[in-house]
Amino acid sequence: MPRETGRKVIASNRKARHDYTVLDTWEAGIVLTGTEVKSLRAGRASLVDGFALVDDGEIYLHGVHIPEYVAGTWTNHAPRRVRKLLLHRAEIEKLIGKIKEGGLTLVPLSMYFSDGRAKVEIALARGKKAWDKRQDLAKRDSDREIARAYGRNLKGRR
Structure with a gap:
């Protein structure tokens, strides 16, 4: 079976560019459960209320809605659970430094599959x-x- 290649956009947050001035963007991996991945492959997600916070040297995605997988059983996930983002340590340190300056926030711009792996594009933004x-x-x-x-x-x- 051939591996999936290319970029397939699942969801984009068009309102973010209207509400925020985007200063810089990063691509981050997301820690997901199996039913979340299946729901994303069906093209279902909403980034409208999403934001990212730094907690204990890690970055977590809050407020992103991935609906329950329709064919899931008791193993289904909570739709708005907090999800960890995967970035290099140097990128996390750089983001923490810029956020501490004040007035800046992390906002998800889009969620997509890149070569079969779920990714989110986050932006350092000012309201x-x-x-x-x-x-x-x-x-x-x-x-x-x-x-x-x-x-x-x-x-x-x-």
């Missing part, structure tokens, strides 16, 4: 204020309007 969000929306709208006008100009219309 946006309401006016930041409005500014970003206005900039995106103006960029879209400029692209439309440029496209019309190329086609010879006004």
